[in-house]
Amino acid sequence: MAKTITKTSKQAKQVHQSAKTMANGNAKPKETPEQLYASAIELVEQSQPDEALKKAKKLWTQVQNRSVTEALPALNLLGEISVELGDAEAARGYFEKAVTLDPTGEIPEAMGGGAEKFLWLAQLCEEGGQASVAWFERGVKALQFEIAAIERGGVPGLDEESLLMLRVEKKRKLANALCGIVEVYMTDLSWEKDAEARCDALVTEAMAVEDETSAEVLQTLASVRLSQERREDARAALTRSLESWIEVESEDAAVPDFATRVSLARLLMEAEMEQQAMQVLQRLVAENDQSVEAWYLGGWCQHLMAEKLQAAPEVNKDGDADMSVVDPESVTMAWKGSRNWLNMALKLFDLLDYEDERLFEHAKALVAKLDEQLGPDETRPEGEDGAWEEWDGIADGDEDVEDGSANGDEDEVMQDL
Numbered sequence: 001m002a003k004t005i006t007k008t009s010k011q012a013k014q015v016h017q018s019a020k021t022m023a024n025g026n027a028k029p030k031e032t033p034e035q036l037y038a039s040a041i042e043l044v045e046q047s048q049p050d051e052a053l054k055k056a057k058k059l060w061t062q063v064q065n066r067s068v069t070e071a072l073p074a075l076n077l078l079g080e081i082s083v084e085l086g087d088a089e090a091a092r093g094y095f096e097k098a099v100t101l102d103p104t105g106e107i108p109e110a111m112g113g114g115a116e117k118f119l120w121l122a123q124l125c126e127e128g129g130q131a132s133v134a135w136f137e138r139g140v141k142a143l144q145f146e147i148a149a150i151e152r153g154g155v156p157g158l159d160e161e162s163l164l165m166l167r168v169e170k171k172r173k174l175a176n177a178l179c180g181i182v183e184v185y186m187t188d189l190s191w192e193k194d195a196e197a198r199c200d201a202l203v204t205e206a207m208a209v210e211d212e213t214s215a216e217v218l219q220t221l222a223s224v225r226l227s228q229e230r231r232e233d234a235r236a237a238l239t240r241s242l243e244s245w246i247e248v249e250s251e252d253a254a255v256p257d258f259a260t261r262v263s264l265a266r267l268l269m270e271a272e273m274e275q276q277a278m279q280v281l282q283r284l285v286a287e288n289d290q291s292v293e294a295w296y297l298g299g300w301c302q303h304l305m306a307e308k309l310q311a312a313p314e315v316n317k318d319g320d321a322d323m324s325v326v327d328p329e330s331v332t333m334a335w336k337g338s339r340n341w342l343n344m345a346l347k348l349f350d351l352l353d354y355e356d357e358r359l360f361e362h363a364k365a366l367v368a369k370l371d372e373q374l375g376p377d378e379t380r381p382e383g384e385d386g387a388w389e390e391w392d393g394i395a396d397g398d399e400d401v402e403d404g405s406a407n408g409d410e411d412e413v414m415q416d417l
Helices: 007-023 033-045 049-063 068-084 088-101 116-124 129-151 160-186 195-209 215-227 231-243 258-270 274-287 292-311 328-351 357-374 408-416
Strands: none
Touching (some): 033 049, 033 068, 068 088, 116 129, 116 160, 129 160, 160 215, 215 258, 231 258
16 A cells, blocks of 8 residues: 655645755745836736736735835726726726725825826716716815925925926826816716806816816817807817827827827817818727727718718809709719728627627618618628728818708717717
């Protein structure tokens, strides 16, 4: 019979093996909190959020019973990685724990404090409405505290140039937080009696905060003006917003993030600035050709442009409008461009399991309508070799076609989507 190994002899064998491994230099030393934090950040930057989460959880295990300034960075990191992974519930939990450790946001951001957790909770808040506003307002107060400290020179270790850059960054965050409150009042709280007045006051405050008004703030101003049916003021704000970044490279800090530019394209379409909207959308799909919403909006935008071309008569030399004269080539070009972009949106909708069914149904209805007008699409992309037609404008001079109304039903759909 083989000899039975007792528990004691097993433990002895394990200790011996561990000692042997360490002697051979093969033992992996335990990572420090600093190493775990750095590794998690690096994995996030490498688009590996699942692996980053593992590192961040190990970090939290090590620091949760230590000082607040060790625990806060771990909680914020866990929250942001959870957002990246689409786990809103987990993210809320981590940020709420961070709030209990820094309820006013007065712990310096370098130590894991500051306004960021409040701003995340405002966006992740399930109740919306006043609950979201309350989180935004806590973030605003924290940012105002930080800006005051910077202006007093109360950030040790930073030279004058670094302090200036930090001040600009914090002011931009403050302006965007104020705009976040505006968005809530334009949606969840639009029924409140003082909603319009609050929006005007908040946008004015946001514009006064920054030394140079950002594209995002101008975009919010345009949204408010459109809701007030002050179209020309909205168009002026959108033009300023667009001009602040459209000529610079995508990596430039002046360029708003992808989602903000998608919203800008919608606002440009609502303001009947379709040429400018297509300029934005063309750039978006060049940056990310997997964006269902960008392809959909580009198709819809060209559809609206084609309708506008059909409705706009040419003017003869005597200045008389001839309603029967329409440039068929320009109209057909717009219809075909619309169908190409919408077909790409539908293809990606299936490939990516996109969840916006209303967008899908609207795109499908538009394509069906275009198939009736143009006949079957023999160039429709098939498989991986499918191509899309680049939008490069309708025709010379058509950018001046600014008047005329789009289909009223489609305007209503745009507000809903």
